[in-house]
Amino acid sequence: SQTIHQWPATLVQPVGSPLSLECTVEGTSNPNLYWYRQAAGRGLQLLFYSVGIGQISSEVPQNLSASRPQDRQFILSSKKLLLSDSGFYLCAWADRRFYEQYFGPGTRLTVT
Amino acid sequence: RKEVEQDPGPFNVPEGATVAFNCTYSNSASQSFFWYRQDCRKEPKLLMSVYSSGNEDGRFTAQLNRASQYISLLIRDSKLSDSATYLCAVTFSGGYQKVTFGTGTKLQVIP
Numbered sequence: 127s128q129t130i131h132q133w134p135a136t137l138v139q140p141v142g143s144p145l146s147l148e149c150t151v152e153g154t155s156n157p158n159l160y161w162y163r164q165a166a167g168r169g170l171q172l173l174f175y176s177v178g179i180g181q182i183s184s185e186v187p188q189n190l191s192a193s194r195p196q197d198r199q200f201i202l203s204s205k206k207l208l209l210s211d212s213g214f215y216l217c218a219w220a221d222r223r224f225y226e227q228y229f230g231p232g233t234r235l236t237v238t
Numbered sequence: 239r240k241e242v243e244q245d246p247g248p249f250n251v252p253e254g255a256t257v258a259f260n261c262t263y264s265n266s267a268s269q270s271f272f273w274y275r276q277d278c279r280k281e282p283k284l285l286m287s288v289y290s291s292g293n294e295d296g297r298f299t300a301q302l303n304r305a306s307q308y309i310s311l312l313i314r315d316s317k318l319s320d321s322a323t324y325l326c327a328v329t330f331s332g333g334y335q336k337v338t339f340g341t342g343t344k345l346q347v348i349p
Contacts, residue, residue, distance in 0.1 A: 168341065169325075169339055169340065169341035169342065170282070170325070170339040172336070172338075175336070214279075216281055216282075225269070225270040225272075225329045225337060226272065226284055226287065227284075227327075227337055228284065229281040229282050229283070230281060231280070231281055232280075232281045234279070
């Protein structure tokens with residue numbers, strides 16, 4: 127069966143510091159991968175999606191970036207965090223034949 | 239108009255009650271529909287897909303009304319463990335399986 131991992135689970139970072147969040151998927155090949163952010167009391171905002179290695183599309187302009195160095199690895203980064211970057215970051219995968227998305231456990235980021 | 243809209247609730251219902259949520263979508267070309275459940279401070283988990291003919295999974299029934307552009311989720315015999323936020327999700331035509339999520343409806347089942 128497929129599993130999706132994210133780490134770290136929680137993170138507290140000062141404004142201006144860099145960020146790297148990692149997501150890996152097991153048990154599937156060539157998945158579509160997604161990064162979402164959920165601010166407190168808000169809906170899911172799609173940040174990035176990827177249909178293959180090195181292929182990244184951005185949905186929202188911001189100071190975040192994403193990379194997919196391997197088929198089942200998706201990384202979210204920032205060079206300098208802003209207070210507004212605080213939130214719950216979720217990675218998701220989908221079999222490219224279907225629309226159902228499956229989420230990892232998420233990383234709760236607090237920028238202070 | 240938002241692409242996907244849900245009543246945020248909360249819906250406070252007694253154990254054993256039947257409760258229904260609706261979710262409206264704006265794009266008539268929408269293709270696939272889902273309900274997710276999200277517990278507090280946890281990731282959303284797929285509850286069920288919504289098919290044109292409607293579908294049922296135990297106490298949960300999902301319906302699609304394309305003419306009025308909404309989907310619904312009916313929960314029968316509510317349990318305390320059903321307390322959560324229910325997110326609807328809608329896909330629009332596109333090449334990369336973009337899914338738009340509603341902001342969720344909060345359900346609180348009361349003893």
